[in-house]
Amino acid sequence: METAVVVTKSSPVVVVPSESEQTTTPPAGHTIPLSSFDLLMPPLPMRLVLAFDRPIHEPVETIKRALSRALDHYQPVAGRLNGQGGITCTGEGVAFVAASAGCALGEAMATLQQMDLTARFPGAFCRDADPLVLVQVTEFSCGGFVVGVTWNHLLADGAGIGQFLCAVGELARGASPPSVEPVRQWDDALRDLPTTSVIAQRSTVLDKNRPRYLVRHDVAVPLSLVCRIKGESGCTAFEAVAAVIWRCRARAVGCSADSPAPLYFACNMRALVGASAGYYGNCVVGQVVPATSGAVARSSIADLALLIRRAKENVLDLLSSSSSDGEAAAPDGGGAQGGAQAAPPQWYDGLAMTSWVNLGLDSADFGGGGAARVMWHEDRTFLPCCMVCSPCRGDAFNVSSLCVKPEHANAFLRELANLISHDGLA
Incomplete structure (x- = not known):
């Protein structure tokens, strides 16, 4: 070591x-x-x-x-x-x-x-x-x-x-002023989130007590694999990477088939709510794809990627107080609503995915060019989660992962290795 x-x-x-x-x-x-x-x-x-x-x-x-x-x-x-x-x-x-x-x-x-x-x-x-x-x-x-x-x-x-x-x-680098004029004030004309959505999503973290220690992994998902998934499903790179991690984790953890295994992911809402180009406050919401462990484990990677895409397409529903708070069809076609499964998810059941790709983090240049590596630098988390980072000067998307307990770490790495080496998309 x-x-x-x-x-x-x-x-x-x-x-x-x-x-x-x-x-x-x-x-x-x-x-x-x-x-x-x-x-x-x-x-x-x-x-x-x-x-x-x-x-x-x-x-x-x-x-x-x-x-x-x-x-x-x-x-x-x-x-x-x-x-x-x-x-x-x-x-x-x-x-x-x-x-x-x-x-x-x-x-x-x-x-x-x-x-x-x-x-x-x-x-x-x-x-x-x-x-x-x-x-x-x-x-x-x-x-x-x-x-x-x-x-x-x-x-x-x-x-x-x-x-x-x-x-x-x-x-x-000597430029002034910055090329993007910063805006922090939220325009009253922009769409706000319903109060019920704010309370529900904020309490997801606040109710989890103290952060848990999970095993840290720095996973490399090859661009070649991502391209194959995109070619099969028409998804984005993030949807492809999220599908890979979601299924590998479900198989590694090995919960009973009907145990909840929802995927939570963050959606950038700037273009959807009319935020100014230079707005630098928060403008993301969390979307959920409800599913069972068995359904995720037996689904193809392409089907899971399409499921994530459908949930992303429904994200505007979160701006409506009458929405179903992130409803999306489950991999088995059940269309189960988040929280409407047979058993409510516990802290280790779900997986949270966030993307730091295309956010400009790798474009920050202090005089010698952009970053060679972008990393999420955490060792504790409230929920099992992963951060997808840009493939800076490399041939793989880097995923900073805190998503499995020690007893599931080897199985998680084996699932990833098998998928990458054997092209196990089915």
């Missing part, structure tokens, strides 16, 4: 807006009310790692300066939650940590998940007084570096944080 490289960290410092940029952002003291999409999200820490194998000049100082300038344009990011359903532009800033690792990045690439590459909030949930963003820049002996970002999910979703990091990168 490979040993993780020791990372040496400096004490955190606070980075505040530089006040050197000409902007039209909200003034100090202005409050941005949280939207119904923001309120879907409990104040959960999200942790992202971007690995850059092409050196830049003084990455710590370069990114720190650019971050300060970016906060001029993104004043709410430097603010704090006010405890009354909003973010106040206090200008208190974000936390920044400089770090170093005593090896080359290439030597550590396989063990990045085991390394201390992100700053952490004190608890399982973020507090109102905490900064909304924590940034850590770790330099490696080869000149490569890693940018670790931890943020309060109430501030932004993956697309929003990707936009912010791309702006930091543009400023680091």
